[in-house]
Amino acid sequence: MTLAADLATRFEQALDTSPEALREAAQDFGHIVSAPPLAVLRPRSAAEIQALLEFAGPRGIPVSVRGGGHSMYGQGQADDGIVLDLRAMNEVGPVADGQVTVQAGALWREVLAATLPHGRTPPVLTDYLGAGVGGVLSAGGLGGGGHRHGLVADQVLELEVVTGAGEHRLCSPDRDPGLFHAVLGGLGQCAVIVAATLRLVPAPERVRRYCLYYADLTRYLADQRRLAEEQRFTYLEGQARPAGDHGRPYMIEAVAPHDGPCPPDDDALLDGLAHDSAALETEDLGYGEFAHxxxxxxxxxxxxxxxxxxxxxxxxxxxxxxxxxxxxxxxxxxxxxxxxxxxxxxxxxxxxxxxxxxxxxxxxxxxxxxxxxxxxxxxxxxxxxxxxxxxxxxxxxxxxxxxxxxxxxxxxxxxxxxxxxxxGSRWPAFAEAKRRHDPHLVLARGHGMRF
Ligand SMILES: Cc1cc2nc3c(=O)[nH]c(=O)nc-3n(C[C@H](O)[C@H](O)[C@H](O)COP(=O)(O)OP(=O)(O)OC[C@H]3O[C@@H](n4cnc5c(N)ncnc54)[C@H](O)[C@@H]3O)c2cc1C
Structure with a gap:
């Protein structure tokens, strides 16, 4: 039996080898490299992911996961392998006790759509909400809440994964912490994330957004550092060469919550900063509108x-x-x-x-x-x-x-x-985790790491 026939028998409708499916799985947001897989598998359960890894591992067949498909250079592609397209596994569980469990194929906009009606939000969101939960957690996830709360991945309380060895496991900081830490920010090397339980915080109803313009990079960086350390704002990002800079090529973008009858205290928030105050822009908007x-x-x-x-x-x-x-x-x-x-x-x-x-x-x-x-x-x-x-x-x-x-x-x-x-010095530990959890080295080869 050929490999393709063997796969088709085992995975039936979940397997797609149509030219359109292979073409899509060979593309990503980068649109720079393109490696067609042998097949695309659209699992609906952890058991199907496990069955695939039990099959692919001993045969040395590369397996990559596709969530939102926003890789830049083929990181989610599987040359002559199998792409696990997780988009159908996008359930977002009930929001309770300041947390929510989401399947890894959900997009962040689907997560926020479920949490906002409960007045909750993940503490850190990426700028773009169309990326996948598994993709962002495997990268780490940076956003304007990062100076307060760290990475998007740092907000995970528990993970459900299937390792490259085909083991279906739950892990957290207290339960199998080695696996937990190897998966978050681990670029998909050790396991496929099936679901994640995320910490949530109260979401403001409205926010005030400040754009502070600078002519000088030294002052811009000094104020960025100061604002990060003093944590005056809930969100802090910034740009060089913002659109319409009018000769002020650096812009701090900062956000403060604007709930209740009183607006934020602009004077206190902006006190002592070296921006061009004549160019200050502020805007009040709903939190959801800002997040989107x-x-x-x-x-x-x-x-x-x-x-x-x-x-x-x-x-x-x-x-x-x-x-x-x-x-x-x-x-x-x-x-x-x-x-x-x-x-x-x-x-x-x-x-x-x-x-x-x-x-x-x-x-x-x-x-x-x-x-x-x-x-x-x-x-x-x-x-x-x-x-x-x-x-x-x-x-x-x-x-x-x-x-x-x-x-x-x-x-x-x-x-x-x-x-x-x-x-650096963490390479031996990372390589050891890879060999332990993905002994056949089949997962996430698109990153080009060799062990
Ligand atoms: C417009 C845009 C804006 C962005 N803004 C930000 C930002 O503000 N902050 C930030 O940090 N990043 C940002 N990114 C980068 C983005 O977060 C990463 O590229 C992320 O990895 C994309 O995830 P994805 O699921 O959409 O992509 P995919 O291509 O589907 O996956 C990306 C990688 O993650 C792996 N992966 C996906 N799902 C899983 C899983 N379930 N288990 C294990 N591994 C998995 C894939 O194998 C692949 O290697 C942005 C990207 C774009 C296109």
Whole structure:
């Protein structure tokens, strides 16, 4: 019996080998690399995931998980393997006792839709709510609540997983903590996340959003650090080269809750900051509206077709001490010149002691900054994409020489040596967890790690 026939007999309707399914599974948001799998499996239960891994492991068949499909460079693809498409496993359980259990194929917008009617929200949300729960938890998950609460993954109370060895397990900080910590921020190497129990916090009904403009990077970074440490706001992000900057190329974006009869105390929140107060912008909006702010960009980009263009994105985590040097060098590089007029440059602080997932790599020091260089290449221009990938590599090497690490959701292929450097002294423990939980090394090969 051929492999395809064997799979079809075992998994029946859950298996899809149609050309459309294979084509979709060979694509992602990056639209840069494309590796067709042998088949797509759409499981409806942990038992089906377990059966697949029991089958694929001993045969050495690669297995990758697809949730929201927002990888940038084939991380969720399975060359000649099987893509587990979890989108049908998207149940969001009842909200009770400040927590909710969600299946890993749910998107974050589905999670929020279930929690907001109960006045609750995950403490940290990614900017874009169309990404999948499993995909974000396996990356770590950064957002404007991060300076207070850490990673999206740090809010997980319990996980249900199927390991690469085909074991169906529950794990938490108290129950099988080694597995729990290897999975959160673990890039899908050890297990497939089936479901996660998430901590929730009260959601404000309304928020006030502040945009603070700066002409000077040194002052911008100093105020970002101050705001992160003083925790004046519930959400803190920022951009370099914001749209319509009027000669002030840095913008802190900060949000405070605006519930009850009294508005937030603007003077107290902005006291002592070095922004250009004449350029201050504020806006009051519903919390849900704020959380969904990227939806309108998505709609517009889908309409123009740009959502489906190549996205050679690069996310770096910079140590505080060299952040200014790296940001200046990268933004002055003509290879990133397109970011003057299009795309988005995020630049915001995080506090290292809030980031708890042990295998989430971060630079040394108490304060770090996310530098996200988010750009789009024109379709049908492989030479532009190649030039942008080369620029990503050069920026990564420059930043790394200054103590930075990648936030590994990038269009940036990493070599064996890069991955070892990425994990540093934690590489042996990470590799040991991989070998223990995925002994046949079949899971998540799209990241290009070798053990
Ligand atoms: C428009 C946009 C905005 C973004 N904004 C942010 C942001 O603000 N903050 C941030 O941190 N990230 C952000 N990201 C990056 C995004 O969080 C990651 O790319 C994430 O991994 C996408 O998850 P996905 O499920 O949508 O993608 P997929 O391609 O389906 O999965 C991504 C990776 O996760 C693995 N994976 C998926 N599900 C599981 C599972 N159940 N178990 C184990 N492994 C799994 C896949 O195998 C793959 O390697 C953004 C991405 C986009 C496109």
């Amino acid at each position: 702010r990227v939806d309108t960009d998505e709609e517009a980009l889908r309409e123009t077709g740009e959502w489906l263009y190549p996205h050679p994105w690069l996310n770096l985590l910079l140590p505080h001490d060299s952040a200014e040097t790296v940001v200046r060098a990268v933004l002055a590089d003509p290879a990133f010149g397109d970011l003057r007029t299009t795309g988005l440059v995020l630049l915001y602080p995080l506090l290292s002691d809030r980031l708890r997932a042990p295998f989430f790599s971060r630079p040394s020091g108490e304060v770090l900054y996310l530098l996200a260089l988010l750009r789009t290449a024109p379709p049908g221009s492989p030479e532009t994409v190649a030039a942008m990938l080369a620029a990503n590599r050069a920026a990564y090497e420059l930043a790394r020489s200054q103590g930075a690490v990648a936030y590994p959701v990038n269009a940036l292929p990493l070599s064996d040596a890069d991955w070892r450097e990425h994990y």
